[in-house]
């Protein structure tokens with residue numbers, strides 16, 4: 001017989017990505033996020049190496065990149081519901097393998113982007129798609145109540161969750177930040193979560209001090225707010241005389257349209273390759289590169305990593321600029337980074353970094369914990385959970401696959 005107490009279990013604590021956890025009470029189980037680790041050059045499937053066609057799930061299960069969970073993939077166990085915080089693949093990749101009967105919930109504000117990415121084959125999704133839930137609505141999973149509370153991240157429709165059971169209250173921040181265009185959302189989550197028993201805290205930005213090699217530190221770019229990125233787009237387009245190329249992150253639809261507006265103000269047109277345009281919800285497509293090459297100062301072309309060879313056709317003249325703006329690769333730790341630099345160098349482009357992380361800065365991680373003031377904080381989705389220290393608040397670095405009961409979690413309070 002199942003114990004009628006809450007049990008929290010991390011299938012993956014996210015080191016630094018791929019966080020997944022379950023909350024169980026009685027016969028019911030709620031699973032939060034269902035992605036795949038993203039670690040180019042480290043994960044077994046990365047750098048273009050993919051699971052074999054027709055046996056993708058078996059390959060992922062075999063090497064531990066998909067958790068072995070009964071009742072989810074091929075037959076619904078009648079007790080598990082899945083909750084998704086936002087569309088990033090480290091939170092959603094495995095959704096495509098869910099049994100069609102598994103109840104699946106995600107933020108309604110994510111639907112437009114989800115449908116676009118699924119339609120373009122970029123984020124394959126299960127059929128039926130599941131149910132988009134409005135902000136601040138609560139879904140029941142047996143005696144587990146799950147409230148959707150929006151947060152600000154670098155794509156539309158990100159949420160955190162408040163999770164209540166008969167003997168425990170939890171809050172899961174989801175991926176979030178305080179320096180984006182909607183800090184009031186993140187602040188609203190913190191207010192709504194105030195005083196919970198357990199806070200599951202996304203902490204991507206925490207890093208152990210000695211983990212930063214000197215060459216990495218040297219390559220670290222200025223930390224900008226999202227609003228500052230947009231302001232600098234405008235400044236840069238004001239001084240640019242030749243072609244402007246931008247490696248944008250297309251899921252950040254607000255940034256894409258802000259750059260589009262900045263282009264328009266400075267007499268340019270923003271063009272994207274067709275796939276990125278679908279993701280970004282942008283209508284102007286790069287058709288014939290020769291037209292751009294003939295009149296480069298009238299255009300800004302968004303090129304992702306896989307479109308870099310288009311530079312050959314664009315023939316950027318002297319004085320052209322390459323804006324690195326959170327498109328992949330994201331940093332020197334990705335083996336693709338030096339390849340990107342080689343293309344920039346080959347075409348003599350001026351490299352300008354205009355980036356703003358989707359994740360809370362380390363001091364804002366602390367701010368969230370202080371504002372929520374939980375009984376216990378569990379840092380997750382980070383390489384350095386032990387770096388989170390907030391005076392007066394007890395911390396537990398969760399161990400993967402270890403079940404924690406409500407009683408155990410409560411006994412750890414400061």
Ligand SMILES: [Zn+2]
Nearest residue numbers: 088090091175
């Ligand atoms: Zn994430």
